[in-house]
Amino acid sequence: MISFLAVAALTFAAIVPVELPDKTFVATLVLTTRYRPVPIYVGVLAAFFVQCLVAVLAGTLIGRLPRQPVEFVAAALFAVGALVLLRGARRDGSANPETQDAYAGRGAAGARQGWRAAVASFVVLFTAEWGDLSQLLTAGLVASGRPVLPVFIGSWVGLAVVSGAAILLGRWLVKRIRLAMVRYAAAAVCGLLAALTLIEALAG
Numbered sequence: 001m002i003s004f005l006a007v008a009a010l011t012f013a014a015i016v017p018v019e020l021p022d023k024t025f026v027a028t029l030v031l032t033t034r035y036r037p038v039p040i041y042v043g044v045l046a047a048f049f050v051q052c053l054v055a056v057l058a059g060t061l062i063g064r065l066p067r068q069p070v071e072f073v074a075a076a077l078f079a080v081g082a083l084v085l086l087r088g089a090r091r092d093g094s095a096n097p098e099t100q101d102a103y104a105g106r107g108a109a110g111a112r113q114g115w116r117a118a119v120a121s122f123v124v125l126f127t128a129e130w131g132d133l134s135q136l137l138t139a140g141l142v143a144s145g146r147p148v149l150p151v152f153i154g155s156w157v158g159l160a161v162v163s164g165a166a167i168l169l170g171r172w173l174v175k176r177i178r179l180a181m182v183r184y185a186a187a188a189v190c191g192l193l194a195a196l197t198l199i200e201a202l203a204g
Contacts, residue, residue: 004150011141011154012161014193015134017185019162027128028121028166035117037167043121048159050126055135056152059142067145071201074144077136078194082187084133125163134159137193144197 019025031040062073138155142148 004147007141007146008150008154008157011138011146011151012158014137014141015155015158016162018137019134019159020165024125024128024132024134024159024162025166027124028163031121031124032167035121039114039117040121041164041167043118043123044125044163045160046118047122047125048156048163051130051135052138052152052156052159055138055155056142056148059139059151060148062139062143063145068201071144071197074140075194075197075201077140078197079191082191082194086184086187140197141193144200 028040028044031044134155138151141151
């Protein structure tokens with residue numbers, strides 16, 4: 001049970017800082033300017049369920065290959081993720097403060113509700129997240145030997161928390177949290193995963 005919770009927590013800790021300054025947060029925040037919160041959340045949760053399912057299935061298939069080469073590939077994937085996040089953090093840090101504040105200036109004109117809003121939210125998030133860094137990290141965690149179910153749960157809950165934060169606190173968070181610092185934290189998490197996975201590969 002402890003191992004299950006530890007893997008789920010590790011996955012959650014990897015996904016949240018990766019997605020907080022990324023497309024999941026921004027896309028959900030933009031959706032709140034058009035639709036009611038409840039159908040948005042229903043749509044994005046359904047999209048994340050499918051995306052996480054695809055990711056863990058891909059990781060399972062990759063994990064059937066010889067273990068050591070797969071671990072080297074997973075370590076490289078985490079390292080690339082860290083580099084991408086560092087690059088984004090530097091870009092965010094050098095941008096004008098107004099760049100971030102622009103997300104908070106959108107009005108909620110023409111808000112809609114119902115199943116159409118849920119479907120629209122599903123389509124937007126499903127498309128935005130396809131092949132995204134969080135999906136690759138989820139697949140990499142499974143491929144590197146972490147059990148499927150806690151990785152799936154940790155990833156899905158992490159994405160659910162990020163999108164929920166965007167719906168409830170999006171404009172407030174964007175005004176007060178520097179996205180560059182979040183990206184640096186996410187890069188550190190990815191770097192740690194890369195190092196741990198590389199050590200496991202070399203030990204094998």
